[in-house]
Amino acid sequence: MKTLVTVKRVPDPETTIRVKPDGSGIVTDNIKYVINPFDEIAIEEALRIKEKQGGGEVVLVSIGGKSVTEQLRTGLAMGADRAILVLCEQPLDSLAVAKLLTKLVEKETPELVLMGKQAIDDDSNQAGQMLAALLEWPQATFASKIDFAADQKSATVIREVDGGLETIGFALPAIITTDLRLNEPRYASLPGIMKARKKEIKEIPVADLGADITPRLTVVKMAPPPKKEAGKKVETVQALLDLLHTEAKVI
C-alpha cells in the first residue's frame, strides 16, 4: 500500500512560547521545532502498516520553508521511504493546505493519506476533513486503531469520539487522521539516521502546483493566556459557595 503522510513543523511543546508584544505572532527566535506529535504518530502508523503488509511505500509530504527539511529528515530516519517538500514561505490556512495536498494526491495516487488530527500550533483540526471533501474520499478522523481487509481495498477504524469509541468501515482510498492513543512513535535508530541522508527529499515550488492558496482567514491578534493566579484555601463548603457566588460570580 502506498501511504502519504503529512508532516508539519511546529514549535517543540517543551519550549516556552512567548507572544510578540504587538500580538502579530509568536517569538520564533531560539525556539526548537519538532514534527507535529500527531504527524509523528501518523508516520509510525504508516511504517507499521508497511511492515505488517510486507511492502508498500511511505511518502512524507510537507509544506513550508527549507527549514522543514530537518523534520522530514527525522521522518526518513524513522524509516519513511522518501519525502516531498512544497516550498512555500507564506502562512497558509487549512483550506489552502488541503488544496495543495489535493494536487499532491492527484500526482502520487496513494491508497491512503495519514494525517495528524490537528497541528499543535494552530489546533485547527480541519485540513484532513477538507482534503477528504475536496477529493470526495471517505474519511476517518481521531483514529485509535486501524485495520485493513486482506485485499487491502477497505479499512476499519476505531475512532475516539465524545463519550466512547466508534467503529467505522469504508473503502480505500481514504483519509485517516490520528489520535494520541493510536501508537507510540519509534525513535529514529542510528542505522536509520545513517540511511536517511541517501533518501530523496523532492522540492516543489508552491506555484508549480497551481492551487489557489489565497488566504480565507487572517490572524487578527494573538494573546498569551491569562496568567494563573495563586489559588485560595477555604475552611468550609459554605465559605467556598459564598466565594463562588460573590467573588467568582459563577453561581
Add this chain to the structure above:
Amino acid sequence: MPTVNLDLFNPTEEHTLLRKTVRDFVRTHVEPQALEYDRQERFNLPLFRQLGDLGLLGITVPAEYGGSGMDALAAVIAHEELSASDPGFCLAYLAHAMLFVNNFCHNANADQRQRYLDKVISGEWVGGMCMTEPSVGTDVLGMKSEAIRRGDYYYLNGRKMFITNGALDDATLGNIFLVYARTEKGISSFVVEKGFSGFSLGQRLHGKAGMRASMTAELVFDDCVVPVENRLGEEGDSLLHMMRNLEIERVTIAAMSTGIAGRCVEVMTRYASERTAFGQPINAFGQIQRYIADSYAQYMAARTYLYYTAVRMDLNKPGQRIDSDGVKLVATMMAKQVADNAMQVLGGYGYLGEYVVERLWRDAKLLEIGGGTLEAHQKNITKDLTRRMDLIR
C-alpha cells in the same frame, strides 16, 4: 572573509538526529530509573538492551559489519547525552560499546567478527575490557597476567581488577571480555567468553562512591583455556590496540564529563532563579552568579576542546593521544568542580539524591581515575609535548 556556519557540537544532520534520538530516549527511559538503580547498586540490563535496539551498542561499528557506522564525534554525543542523566549507566555503556565492541571490531578478523559482533551489537551479550590488575593500574605494562601457548590453546593466568561489566549482579559474570595479557612476544589480547574453563567471577565490588549503576568486578583466570582463534591480531600486536582504544575511551570519558556538567549548570541555573532568600531570588547574589557563570564558562571551554578533538579523530588510527589525554584532563576536573558548584548553589537540597546533583557529584570523581588518572595524562602530555613542540601553537 566567508562566514563559517559550523555547529561544532552537531556538525552534520546525522549528529543532530542522533542527539535528538538519544536525548528523547534518555528523557523517557533513562532519567526515571537513574536514582533507584544508583541507590540499589544495580545494573539495568533491560534498559541496556534497549540501547541495542536503537543501534547505540554498535555505534562505531561499520555498517558492513552490522553496526551503525558512526564516527568518534557521534560516540561523544551519545555519551554526553546519556551521562547528563545517568553517568553510572553510561559507564556500563562505555565499557561495552567503546572498550569492548569498538576495540574488538577494529582488531578482529572476519571470522571473529562473524562469531561475536551480532551478540554484542544487539546487547544479548554484555562485554567489558580487562586491563587493570590488583597490583597494576597506571603502570599497565607491568601487568602480570600471562597467556602461555600450548598447541591450539593459550592457558591464561592472572587476575583483573575494577572491570566494568565484569558482573551483571552479585553472582553473574558478564558475557564476554577483551583481556590483555603477556605472551611470549609481548602484550596480546584475547576474547574470553563466560563459560571458558578456568574463568570466574572473583568478586563483585560493592560500595563504590559513585557510578553505582554499573557493576565493577574482579575477574579470575585460573589456567583459563582460550583457543588460538580468540587472539586478536598477532602476538605482541595489542600494545598498539590498547593505545589506540585508550584514545576513544578518554574522549568519551571527557564526553561523560561535559554531560554531567551541562546538567549541573542547568539544575543550578533553574534552582537559583526559583529559590528565594532575604526577599530575592538567590541568583541576585554575586556569589551565586559566580558559581553559575564560572561553571558555564568552564563547561563551554571543555566542551569546545572536546568536540574539536572528536571531529578530527580517526578511529582507525592512533595519533590523537595528546588531545585525548588533554581533554580528559580538563573535562573531568571541570565536571567535578561544576557538580560541586551546583551542590553549593542548591544548599541543603543539593545534598539530597532527589535533586540529582548529589549523584552526579559522586559519579564525576571516578572520571579523574578511570581510563587513566589525571597524573597519567600529565605524564603523557608532558612527554608528547616535549617531543612535538610544534603542536603548541
